[in-house]
Amino acid sequence: MNTPVTSILALFAERGNSQYGFESVSQLEHALQTATLAQEAGASSDLVVAALLHDIGHLLHDLPDDAPDQGIDDRHEVLAARFLNTYFKDSVTEPVRLHVEAKRYLCTTRPKYLELLSPPSVQSLALQGGLMQPEEVATFESNPYAEDAVNLRIWDDLAKDPEKKTAPIEDFAQAIEQGLKQ
Numbered sequence: 103m104n105t106p107v108t109s110i111l112a113l114f115a116e117r118g119n120s121q122y123g124f125e126s127v128s129q130l131e132h133a134l135q136t137a138t139l140a141q142e143a144g145a146s147s148d149l150v151v152a153a154l155l156h157d158i159g160h161l162l163h164d165l166p167d168d169a170p171d172q173g174i175d176d177r178h179e180v181l182a183a184r185f186l187n188t189y190f191k192d193s194v195t196e197p198v199r200l201h202v203e204a205k206r207y208l209c210t211t212r213p214k215y216l217e218l219l220s221p222p223s224v225q226s227l228a229l230q231g232g233l234m235q236p237e238e239v240a241t242f243e244s245n246p247y248a249e250d251a252v253n254l255r256i257w258d259d260l261a262k263d264p265e266k267k268t269a270p271i272e273d274f275a276q277a278i279e280q281g282l283k284q
């Protein structure tokens with residue numbers, strides 16, 4: 103029987119080997135590294151699942167890897183949130199929905215953050231709206247999941263290490279199950 107957990111594992115098995123943008127890790131490696139960094143930081147189980155699934159939107163569309171070169175923002179955070187919201191609690195879905203806004207927020211409020219971004223991430227930032235206006239900063243900060251989204255974003259930006267070893271995705275199955283709506 104297809105459950106959300108088996109569907110997600112199947113999606114990563116089928117499409118997780120695709121390259122993560124122009125970074126030197128695959129989508130699956132990037133997802134596992136982001137989740138592992140969340141675990142290492144002592145994040146809640148739901149936030150670890152959010153970290154694991156934050157880029158699932160990239161696996162749900164058929165746009166090419168070089169979409170940003172063509173001036174296309176794939177809006178992967180919107181696709182992901184729509185998919186996740188069907189099955190998962192807000193504590194999983196909301197940090198994912200906000201993770202692109204969190205990049206804009208971090209670059210706006212911590213000027214050094216922009217220097218840490220990889221070139222593809224700088225390129226997509228412009229397509230995603232660039233730096234925030236003061237009222238956008240205030241709106242973002244008022245979201246109850248803003249802090250989770252910022253932490254997720256920091257792990258996301260670090261999860262591009264071709265050498266980092268992680269547990270297999272199956273080890274996260276129980277946490278994924280626990281993140282589902284009751």
Ligand code: FE
Pocket residue numbers: 132156157258
């Ligand atoms: Fe990511």
